[in-house]
Structure formats: structure tokens, C-alpha cells
Amino acid sequence: MKALISAEIFKLRTVRTGWVLLGTVVAITMLSVAAAVSGLADASQDLESAEGVKAVLHVAGSGALFVLMLGITITAGEYRHRTAVDTFLTTPKRSQVLVAKLISALSTGVVYGLVATSVAVVTAVIAYQVKGLSLPLGGAIFWQILIGAVVYAALFGGLGASIGSLIRNQMVAIIVTIAVMIIAEPMVIVLAPSVGRWFPAAMGRALVSDPGGNYMSSPVAGLMLFIYVGAIMIIAAIIERRRDA
């Protein structure tokens, strides 16, 4: 299993997709944090309070959708580029391949999450200084949001890998994901908030303590998202046993 995970991470490192998506996450996080500080300061919100820190730093999770896309390429990308046959010739027990890919996607998500949170904090420190303020580093809410953002990215990486295992056509997997998260979910959240909070992106926002909605608590959201990832992957693994490669 260790060799399989190393190989999966090596595969990720040796194509541009992962690096381009990491750059996108960095850029989006910087812009989101800078815009949050600027907008909230102009609205005269107390940015040095716990609520202010929450309102700024929760955007550290803004790039999670891109981690999800990367997760999809880790699994469905094997079919897009017709490399799945080689992968299954090396490891005929396909469930092992799926587990290795899931672990790789989760750990890559952790790396993306760490980079995104670091960028968010550095950007926030600078943006606060520009406004003549000081970002309160440390404290329960500070760490809760940062840890939540890393877990958010990790689980979204895993979610992408599991969706890409179930829907092997990469383009279809991406379109379905975007349709659910960007079109269906916001509508459901508005029309039926109690249902909307069970959608993955709402759980992600709960993980970063997004102050803007009726979300679950962070630990419950993390656990539920983990269950979603595991459940989709188990269904994909069962189906994969019957499928042709």
C-alpha cells in the first residue's frame, strides 16, 4: 500500500494539473482574504474581535472546490488518459488502487489546506496592517478556523477522488459536481435551509465556521463529510469489481 500511495503522489507531482490548481487556490485565497478585510473594514466591522477574525479567515476554505477537482482527476483522470489499464495491471485488486488514491487525495488536500491557511494568515496580517489594525493571532476561533480549513481541503480532495471513482468520465464528474455544488445547493439552501446544510459545500463552510448561514457544528460537519467520502468510495469499489477496465 505504501508503494501504491507513493506512486499516486509521484503521478500527481509529475503533471502540471496539480501545480496549476495549487496556484489557483493560492490566488483565490489571497484575493478572498484581501477582499474580506477591505469590505468589512469599510463596513466598520470590528475586525480585531472574534467575530471579525471569523468573518475574515473563514475564506481560507475558498479554494476547496479546486481541491475537489484535483481529487476527480486523480481517479477519473485515469480513464480520461487511458492509464487505468496500466494501473490495474500493476495492481489487479482494484479496491487497493481506490484506497491508495483516496489516501493520496486526502493527503494532497492536507497539503493544499496548509498552503491555503498559511496564505490566508499572511495575507490577513498584511491587509490588517494596511488598515492600521492588528490580526489577533492565536485563540480558539483562530485555530478552529485554520484546522477546519485544512480538514475541509482534505475531505474535499477525498470527495473528489470518490466521485471520480464512481463517475469515471472526468468531464461528466466535474459537470455533475459543479451542478450540485454551484447550482442545486445554493437554491436548496435558500428554499429549505434545513436540507441545504446536509450538502457537502455547506458542511465545508461549517468546518471553517462560516458566519453566514445555518450550518452544523464543525466536528459534526467533518464527520458527516468523512462518511459521505467513505460511502461513495465503498459504492464505487463494489461497482468497480464488476466493471471492465
Place this chain on the structure above:
Amino acid sequence: MIEVREAIKHYGLTRAADGVTFRAQPGKVTALLGPNGAGKTTTMRILLGLTRPDSGTALIDGRSYQELDDPRRTVGAALDSMGFHPGRSGRNHLRAVATAANLDPARVDEVLVQVGLAEAGSRRTGGYSRGMQQRLALATALLGDPGVLILDEPNIGLDPAGIAWLREIMRGWAADGRTVLVSSHVLTEVALVADQMVIIDKGRVVHDSEVGGIGATELERLFLKLTTPGQEVAS
């Protein structure tokens, strides 16, 4: 040794394999021949565990592909359905396979030299010609230095020098005592390289014999007689 027994596979109403039975012995090049859609690729995919047969068995050294302890060191395969990530270099493609299969990383450069891709190894495969992709597929098959080789139409895309090179290495592998199963449409090549020929038509084995010095013209006549009755080449 490769042994396929009564392998049956349906795709919808189509019988891609209809009781395919044959053996490929060590030390020999066995050619799997047949018209398009005859079931050659399906048979190879069943052997490699990529397609599940409805019934029958396909064994490599007495085991199914899924049961092999060390598949890459046992079997090397190059199929037409294999691809490469266009953004990854040929060398990195091989390194990924070597890492996953716990193979010696030094093998990567050895096989690149063996297939004539030493200089192109660091280039992205998106820029490879069909022939270079075929060579990379062969390099991947050879990575684990396996005793059994399964090659689906390996001549496609190779230039005449490449075809001659492939013929020599296939003969060399057989001379080393390896089992080589190769599918091909190029009957002149089969006549030159194969020891045994298995002809499949409509999912069934219709001929299984030694090649025994048969000429290309005679082989073509036999092939057409068995697979397209009424369209034999006039004598």
C-alpha cells in the same frame, strides 16, 4: 505458460469470446490471428483480468491474473487500449509503474535504452509519435523483466526498422524461454516471427497449429479460407 479454456464473454447480444481454448507455450512466439472483432483483444483482456469472462478460465503459469503475487514481474502486456498522460514524460510514466510495483528504479533507464527511447524519455508523451508510444508501451511491459509477454497489435505505428527490431526482440524473448503471445493483422510478420498460430473467428478458435515454415502467401490463403469463406485469394 498461458492457458485459456472455454472462455466465454458476451457484450450484450454479441459473443466476443465463444469458448476460446488454446495454449501458448514457453520458448515460443504464439500468434493470435483473426479479423477485426474476432475476439483477440477480448481474449487478451480476459487473460489480464481487465474483463471478467462469463465463464471459462484464463491462466498464466497456472493462476488467474488476480491471483498472481507479483503481476509486473510475471506478465508484461502492451494493449492498444493503454494510454499515457500527455503531460507526463515517458521516463516518469515508467517511474510511476516501477514505484507502484516495487521494481528496481534502475530498470527504467534500462528499458528506455532497450526500446530506443533513451533520448526521448524526458519528453512529455503528448509529443510522442504513435511509434514512440508503442515503444513506451513495450518498455512498460518489459519493466518487470517478466517471463510472459502479451502484446496486442504491437506493430501498429512502428516504422519498418521498428518492425524488424520488434521481430528480433520477440525472437530473443522466446529464445530466453519466455512465453510470447502476440496478436497481429500483419500475416507476413506472423510468418516470420511466430512458432505457433491460433486463428480466432467470431469468438471461436478455428485453427491452432505450428507455423512450421509456412509462407506469407500460404498463410494469407489459409486465414481467408477460415475467416472469410468465399473470398479466398485465387491460386
